[in-house]
Amino acid sequence: MSKHYDVLVIGTGPAGQKGAIQAAKLGRKVGIIEKSPVVGGVQVNTGTIPSKALREAVVTLTGADKRNLLGASYRAKKDVTIADLASFSQQIIRHEWELIGSQFERNHVELIWGHARFVGPNEIEVLTKDGPERVTADSFLVAVGTRPARPDHIPFNPHNILTSDELLHLDRIPRTMIVVGGGVIGSEYACIMATLGVRVTLVEGRHQVLGFLDQEIAGTFQYFMRQKGITLRLGEKVESIAEIDAETDISGRPNSGPAKLVQAQLESGKTLRAEVLLYAVGRQGVCGELGLDKVGIEFDDRERLHVNEHYQTNVPHVYAAGDVIGFPALASTSMEQGRRAVCHACGVCDTRDYNTKLFPFGIYAVPEISMLGKTEEQLTDEGIPYEAGIAHYREIARAKLLGDELGMMKLLIHQETHELLGIHIIGAEATELIHVGQAVMALGGKVEFFIDNVFNFPTLAECYKVAAYNGLNKLNHV
Known part of the structure; x- marks a missing residue:
C-alpha cells in the first residue's frame, strides 16, 4: 500500500x-x-x-x-x-x-x-x-x-567548454577565459575570475550587460569591468565554438601555452581564443x-x-x-x-497585503549591485515625472573605512509627491543596503523619511540621507 x-x-x-x-x-x-x-x-x-x-x-x-x-x-x-x-x-x-x-x-x-x-x-x-x-x-x-541551457551545437566538455555547473569543478585557475552571456551568471563569474587575475573576454549580443539595470548603473558597472581588465565584446554574437590544438597562436606563431584551447568565432569575423569558455546564455x-x-x-x-x-x-x-x-x-x-x-x-490564505512586485534584485559581482522598483528609462517611457538623488560612496565615511570610494546610490523620487519610485546601488554591501529603502517603499514612505530620521554614523545607510538631500535640493532649486 x-x-x-x-x-x-x-x-x-x-x-x-x-x-x-x-x-x-x-x-x-x-x-x-x-x-x-x-x-x-x-x-x-x-x-x-x-x-x-x-x-x-x-x-x-x-x-x-x-x-x-x-x-x-x-x-x-x-x-x-x-x-x-x-x-x-x-x-x-x-x-x-x-x-x-x-x-x-x-x-x-x-x-x-x-x-x-x-x-x-x-x-x-x-x-x-x-x-x-x-x-x-x-x-x-x-x-x-x-x-x-546546453544547446546541441556547442561541444561541451568537462575540461574547457563549460556551463556554470561545471565551472565550480575546474582543476586549475586558467590564465584566460571567454564568457558567453552578459546576464547575471556571466557577469558575476567574469568579475570573480578577473579578480583572480584571469584575463577575461565577455561576449554579449546586446549592447549592455545586465540589460534590466538602470542604464547609468549598468554603464558604471561596465566601466568597473574594464578597469578589472575584462574585455567587453558587446553587440556581438558567437557563430561557432570549438576546442582546437594550440600549437600556434592566431597569427601563426608557436604557442607556449596549453596544448588545447577553445576558439570562439564571432559573426563579425573576430576570432577569440582562451583556455576555458563559460557558456552562460539562459536556463x-x-x-x-x-x-x-x-x-x-x-x-x-x-x-x-x-x-x-x-x-x-x-x-x-x-x-x-x-x-x-x-x-x-x-x-x-x-x-x-x-x-x-x-x-x-492548505486553505490558509493570509489577509496581509503582500506586494508581489516589490522585490530587490541582487547581483553578486565585484562590485555588488542591487536595485528595487523602476529604472530611469521605465519612468521616462511611462511619463512619470521624477528627479534623481545621488550619493557617491566617496562622500561616505563608512565607505572610506571599507575601502570603497567608487560606489554610488541613486534614489528616484516623484517630482510632485516625493514618493520613492526606485533605488539603485552599486558598491560594497549593496545587496544589504537595499532593504532599508525597500521598507520605506513598501510602507508608502516619502524621501523625507531619510532626512527626518537619525542614522548611525558612520554607516553606508547614510547614503540614503545624502541622496535624499541631493534629490530634494534639485527639486527645490537650491
Missing part, C-alpha cells in the same frame, strides 16, 4: 524547502522528493551559495576589497590556488546541507530520495535506489528548478521528465510551468514555484512563492 501525504513537494531547492516547512508548521503530513544525492537544489549545490562562496573567497584571499585602503599592491594571499577556493566553498555548502537536513527532521518532513514521476492525478512513482515506490498526496508542489526547465501529461499539465518550450496568482497550475491541486515558473527566478522570491503556494493549498 502506498504512503499518503497531505502535501508532497518535488525538489529541495529554496521553493521546495520553504513550502515543505510551511506545510509542516500548519500541521500537515509532508513528504519531499529529491533526485540528487544531496539536498538544496541549484541554490546550494551549483548556483547561489557556491558562486557567492567563490566570490567571497576570491575577494577575501586576494584582498581586492582592501586595495583602495591599503594600496594597489596589497594581497592577502600571494598565490591563490583552486584548492583554497574549493575548501572555502565546500565548508559553506556542507553547512547548508546540514542545516536543511536538520530543518526537515525537526519539522517531521519525510525526505524521499529518487526521481519523481506522476502516474496519476494524485499519485507519484519515485524511482529510488531500491526500486520504484508509489506515494499519493492531496496537494503537490512542483519546485524542480532549472538547469543551464532550461526539467519538467519533461515529470510525467505531467498524466495529470494534464502543459509546459512551454523551455519546460516552464504557467501558474495563477496562487501558484496553481491548470490542475488546481498541483502548485508550482521557483525557477520552474520563470521570472524572476531568484532564490529569494522562490522561497516566498513556495511558502505562499502551500498556504493556499
Whole structure:
C-alpha cells in the first residue's frame, strides 16, 4: 500500500524547502522528493551559495576589497590556488546541507530520495535506489528548478567548454577565459575570475550587460569591468565554438601555452581564443521528465510551468514555484512563492497585503549591485515625472573605512509627491543596503523619511540621507 501525504513537494531547492516547512508548521503530513544525492537544489549545490562562496573567497584571499585602503599592491594571499577556493566553498555548502537536513527532521518532513514521476492525478512513482515506490498526496508542489541551457551545437566538455555547473569543478585557475552571456551568471563569474587575475573576454549580443539595470548603473558597472581588465565584446554574437590544438597562436606563431584551447568565432569575423569558455546564455526547465501529461499539465518550450496568482497550475491541486515558473527566478522570491503556494493549498490564505512586485534584485559581482522598483528609462517611457538623488560612496565615511570610494546610490523620487519610485546601488554591501529603502517603499514612505530620521554614523545607510538631500535640493532649486 502506498504512503499518503497531505502535501508532497518535488525538489529541495529554496521553493521546495520553504513550502515543505510551511506545510509542516500548519500541521500537515509532508513528504519531499529529491533526485540528487544531496539536498538544496541549484541554490546550494551549483548556483547561489557556491558562486557567492567563490566570490567571497576570491575577494577575501586576494584582498581586492582592501586595495583602495591599503594600496594597489596589497594581497592577502600571494598565490591563490583552486584548492583554497574549493575548501572555502565546500565548508559553506556542507553547512547548508546540514542545516536543511536538520530543518526537515525537526519539522517531521519525510525526505524521499529518487526521481519523481506522476502516474496519476494524485499519485507519484519515485524511482529510488531500491526500486520504484508509489506515494499519493492531496496537494503537490512542483519546485524542480532549472538547469543551464546546453544547446546541441556547442561541444561541451568537462575540461574547457563549460556551463556554470561545471565551472565550480575546474582543476586549475586558467590564465584566460571567454564568457558567453552578459546576464547575471556571466557577469558575476567574469568579475570573480578577473579578480583572480584571469584575463577575461565577455561576449554579449546586446549592447549592455545586465540589460534590466538602470542604464547609468549598468554603464558604471561596465566601466568597473574594464578597469578589472575584462574585455567587453558587446553587440556581438558567437557563430561557432570549438576546442582546437594550440600549437600556434592566431597569427601563426608557436604557442607556449596549453596544448588545447577553445576558439570562439564571432559573426563579425573576430576570432577569440582562451583556455576555458563559460557558456552562460539562459536556463532550461526539467519538467519533461515529470510525467505531467498524466495529470494534464502543459509546459512551454523551455519546460516552464504557467501558474495563477496562487501558484496553481491548470490542475488546481498541483502548485508550482521557483525557477520552474520563470521570472524572476531568484532564490529569494522562490522561497516566498513556495511558502505562499502551500498556504493556499492548505486553505490558509493570509489577509496581509503582500506586494508581489516589490522585490530587490541582487547581483553578486565585484562590485555588488542591487536595485528595487523602476529604472530611469521605465519612468521616462511611462511619463512619470521624477528627479534623481545621488550619493557617491566617496562622500561616505563608512565607505572610506571599507575601502570603497567608487560606489554610488541613486534614489528616484516623484517630482510632485516625493514618493520613492526606485533605488539603485552599486558598491560594497549593496545587496544589504537595499532593504532599508525597500521598507520605506513598501510602507508608502516619502524621501523625507531619510532626512527626518537619525542614522548611525558612520554607516553606508547614510547614503540614503545624502541622496535624499541631493534629490530634494534639485527639486527645490537650491
